[in-house]
Amino acid sequence: MQYKAEIHVTLKRTVNDPQGLAIRGGLHSLGYESVDTVRAGKFIEVWLEADSEDEARRLADEMSDQLLANPVIEDFRVQIAETPSPSGRGLG
Amino acid sequence: MQYKAEIHVTLKRTVNDPQGLAIRGGLHSLGYESVDTVRAGKFIEVWLEADSEDEARRLADEMSDQLLANPVIEDFRVQIAETPSPSGRGLG
Numbered sequence: 001m002q003y004k005a006e007i008h009v010t011l012k013r014t015v016n017d018p019q020g021l022a023i024r025g026g027l028h029s030l031g032y033e034s035v036d037t038v039r040a041g042k043f044i045e046v047w048l049e050a051d052s053e054d055e056a057r058r059l060a061d062e063m064s065d066q067l068l069a070n071p072v073i074e075d076f077r078v079q080i081a082e083t084p085s086p087s088g089r090g091l092g
Numbered sequence: 093m094q095y096k097a098e099i100h101v102t103l104k105r106t107v108n109d110p111q112g113l114a115i116r117g118g119l120h121s122l123g124y125e126s127v128d129t130v131r132a133g134k135f136i137e138v139w140l141e142a143d144s145e146d147e148a149r150r151l152a153d154e155m156s157d158q159l160l161a162n163p164v165i166e167d168f169r170v171q172i173a174e175t176p177s178p179s180g181r182g183l184g
Contacts, residue, residue: 002128008135023136026159032151034141036094043100043135044115049126059124067118 003050004083005060009069009076010041044068047083056080095142096175097152101161101168102133136160139175148172 019040027035050056060078069076111132119127142148152170161168
């Protein structure tokens, strides 16, 4: 069955985030003075075949740990949804 | 009141995603042959002051349109949560 894993990769709280600071600076320059803090992370969608939702989650956790996130400085969280193949996309 | 906007920025479906393709190649090399498609996007968390949730959403939509996303090739979606200040962070 086809599942879609939505993976959020975020910097750990104690790690400095220069990209977030740059975005914050840009927003302040545009007049959004009410912006306090900005943190920048990654959002990765993975469509994969698996026998069950548990299997899909296990695979996505493994992939995140091995390739998608750097466990030294980043956290990740995985959400799984059953989904039709992303047909008409032709980008995979 | 302090709100947190969670902003997902993703490439439009018709736009090629070389980063997603590279991740897919890496996952296949690691043995995850069941991976079909990968799409890479951004996840941006913004803590901001606003008078209401609607106001926070309006601001976050504007920011996304002006700075965070490139509307020509990217879509974005905004979720708002009321939240305590990210105190102890000192990174803003």
